Amino acid sequence: MTRTLQLDPDRLFPAEPRTRDIARALYAPVRDLPIISPHGHTDPAWFAYDEPFPDPAALLIVPDHYVFRMLYSQGVPLEALGVPTVDGSPTETDPRRIWRLFAEHYHLFRGTPSRLWLDWVFAEVFGLGVRLEPATADHYYETIDAALRTDAFRPRALFERFGIELLATTESPTDSLDHHRAIRASGWGGRVVTAYRPDPVMDPDFPGFAQHLETFAALAGEDVLTFAGYLRGHENRRAWFREMGATSTDHGHPSAFTADLPRADAEALYAKVLRGDFTAAEAELFRGQMLTEMARMSLDDGMVMQLHPGVHRNHNEAVLARFGRDKGADIPAATEYVRALKPLLDRFGNDPRLTLILFTIDEDVYARELAPLAGHYPAVRLGPPWWFHDTPEGMRRFRERATETAGFYNTVGFNDDTRAFLSIPARHDVARRMDCAFLARLVAEGRLEEDEAHEVARALAYDLVKAAYRL
Template sequence: MTVHPDRLFPADPATRDVARRLYAEVATAPIISPHGHVDARVLLDDEPFPDPAALFITPDHYVTRLLHSLGVPLDQLGLGPGADTARRDGRAIWRLLCTHWDAFLGTPVRFWFESELAEVFGLAEEPSEASADRLYDELSARLAEPAFRPRALFERFNIDVLATTDDPADDLAAHLALREDQNFAGRVLPTFRADRYMTPGTAAWAPALDALAEASGIDTGSYAGLLDALRSRRAFFRAAGGTATDTGVLSADATPLADVEAERIHLGALAGEISEADAAAYRANLLYRFAEMSVDDGLVMQLHAGVHRGTHRPTLERFGPDTGHDLPAVGAYTLPLAPILNDFGTAPGFHLVLFTVDETLFGREIAPLAGFYASVYAGAPWWFLDTPLAIGRYRAAVTDTIGFRKTSGFIDDTRAFCSIPARHDMSRRTDASFLASLVVTHQVSEDDALGIARRLVGDQPREVFKL
């Protein structure tokens, strides 16, 4: 298997030559990954990956959701009850991918796979139904080698910073152990994600409060106690190296409540008595309080709004969340975030990074907001939009308004460890192509474009995420 050195570059020879030079400047730059979902324990334990399916397929909902759309049941992909490592058939899962290899043509997943298989694992043969077993055996042999253990790959990928996503009740034992490990030089930082404390009335809410109380030593039976517990855990995350929080909500409504009203809803929810309107008001109030806390403690606030979670109830009930059935919603930020922006939008040190899966929102609201408020940054194209074409549209949508300094830098947002360098490479190639188009149309000089390219992979994410 080979990958073309000019993939994703412009067809026009003059523009392509500029893109090549820009890309060469950043191709081997260290990777800064300020938002992702790799488990820190993978690097702490440094055990060989179990098999190719466990590495490439099962943890990656980009892969499993498309295979599911072609009629492959999720349980055949290693998901759901009984799909533990001892019982799942990695070879059979790998065969399913190879059988449907052509389904990924034209998708970013195909780009990532080809980069991983050719450049990381050195495979010469392309996946197919006929080659599936040979490739599985070849990959399995590679994974047994010390050079393909997690820490060796972390170093080979040239990852400088890797952020994880963690519940406030997490003890962060793996993060703390990695910080003390003299044999590990990388930075693996926790990210504080408190979504499940925003959902009173759901079955998971009260147990989450109990876990938070145990972790913090603070009674969460009251609204005031919940806020104190969250503040305590945020301080714990900061001490463990964390620089950011993350919040995922359907609506960005951030209307604050009076403490007495929030307390009423909190106690009512614990008693099993809460309306949908009260639950929505409680979520909006907590979003405001999270911003308030970020102003106080300096943690960067990432906001991912506008996703319908768990849209297929049978799949949610059988396989759980994050299994491919979350779908985009129409987004809005300007009016919903008005309480936060009016009170904190110009607060010194406050960083609010806005993400969306509604790409019309980039030019319509996110870039204009970032173009006024010092606190607001346009988050990178995320999830359904982290594709070459969508990244190009993002740059076209926001650059006229905010240039490059008010963008976040690339976000890989992945659970699939080996896809990290492929995803960053895709972004670097796409940005090089966009910058080359500005150079050949004499909007920026090539020297300035080189500076921007370097900044987008280095200083920009470091400054935005306070790294």
């Protein structure tokens, strides 16, 4: 017997009746506000060429590390889920078999944010009214597959249906941005912009760093064998990214470490990096120096800086060797900000022309480090809960720990930071519900007037992100 899939209209709201009523009233005006997605990893080719998504498994399972990391943790081989291998050795290619395997293990997602997002997609996007389980796997597959063959489910149509006002992708300085040029040339009215992610040419430990530098030099039109030429290369590429709509840079460094070296020392360090005879400490020093250089460039061109540190990426060596990067084996690590950021903040932290948005997946630092920094330095803002903490509980903890010191207006609204296109409205809905639930509690406790709570709810859903990302 199949079971009904029904989304609770009061999901994530407080159980206490009076507070729940306040949350409902706060949520109603923000529910359908346009979505600003200022940082993410969706594929710009989807919107450039508007081709149909191939099948349910290729859309919802094979590229989604949130999905396959959970199944892998329970012994499901990545090969069986169709995840491609580095060497091209065979993996499962039958999308229906992949989907059935996913359905057999869907119970693993109970209580997780992935279950919230996926159930929203199934119910709201595809109109499915029964739960996903082995008995309904084929019904799900056929319903979704049939929908994907229609024009209403092409990328641009879904973009418009979801009420997305702006979507930012993320590209390396070595990317030609041809897909973004194609979007502009197409005449389509959807606003898709890029963001500058220079890690491949700023991190000496990045795989293929030397080869990336060669491509970078060719695209930038600069001799990057000198530090001056290397910096000019970044300035040139940043200018091209801005022409393609970019208003932000993004940095996924192992730590938040920054440095502000004398120019001669920075040049000598760069020479060592080019020769490849640097130590781990020198690689960290170079990354830190370049964060400060990026801040300096942001004062010149107005680009907002985002820093996403503190992840031990590709922790599972066997998975990395067989399947490559970004396969669900990234693990949070303890991260320090106060001492790490001081060189950059000593130089630029008091300048309101700079916006440095800080993210963390080390929740212990919200109250101790990040909120006090954002609550003092004009240049610093707090990014929303990210990655492992992009969850109802993570959002609640963030507001509880950060608001008392940083307030609401030193935060930047919500940022879905996802590769899973169809989950974007689901994620924004979760964030709006959780913010309204938090505000409702403040109102119920006499700590905030209800009219003020309405203003804050709108700011968190829409206004702050537009201001922070200069959109």
